[in-house]
Amino acid sequence: MKYVYPAIFTPDGNGYSVEVPDLPGCFTCGDSLADAIDMARDAISMWLCDAEDKSEPIPLPSNIKDIPHAANSFVNLIDVDTDFYRKENDNRAVKKTLTIPSWLNAKAEKANINFSQVLQAALKEHLGIQDRP
Template sequence: MQYTYTAVITEKDGTFYAKIPDVDGCITTAPTLTEAIALITDALNLCLVGLEDEEITPNEPTPQAEIPHLPTDILTIIQADTIKYRSMTDTKAVRKNVSLPAWMSKLADKRGINCSKVLQEALTTKLL
């Protein structure tokens, strides 16, 4: 799933504090603005994956103009793609049994085709 939220970033004494107000617990800190944006993006993906796994619908994004913030805060749009995030972080292989017609299995073996790889590539194309 793809999501778009606004992050509020506050700088204090050389540390950048970033949060997504619409997602409870989605906060991080970093020594630079660039790193704060990268870390809050990762945190948002992780929080949303957790919500999806628990079958909890995330809050709708608040319009940026309605987000409470200080005049010195930085507001930035953060995009999350939980399917892409899962594909990069959840790389543990699981065994699945599939059924193929006998002729297809024999021909694939004869041609040296790795059925697991072909299935992964096909599912990646369908899911992403």
């Protein structure tokens, strides 16, 4: 599902603190404005995914003009896509069946090779994907 929620950004001396008033308990922060926006998108996505998983009601977003905020703060809209977020953050193992020559299997087993680990590393290298921090 795609959503758009207003978030309040407040400079805090070390970056920005962020509050999403429509989602109770949804707070985050970032070292820079770009980081704070990214962290807000992540926090909102997690909040909404949790609510979706529990079949809880999803609050309607407020009108950006109706969000009260301090003079040194500003309100910005944050878009999220929970389907995309789930795909990007789903680390569940998926079983795959593959075929390799018997001689290669024997050598790999003798060397105590972790097939899953080697396949993951090879796929990441082939696809140009770096490990996440």
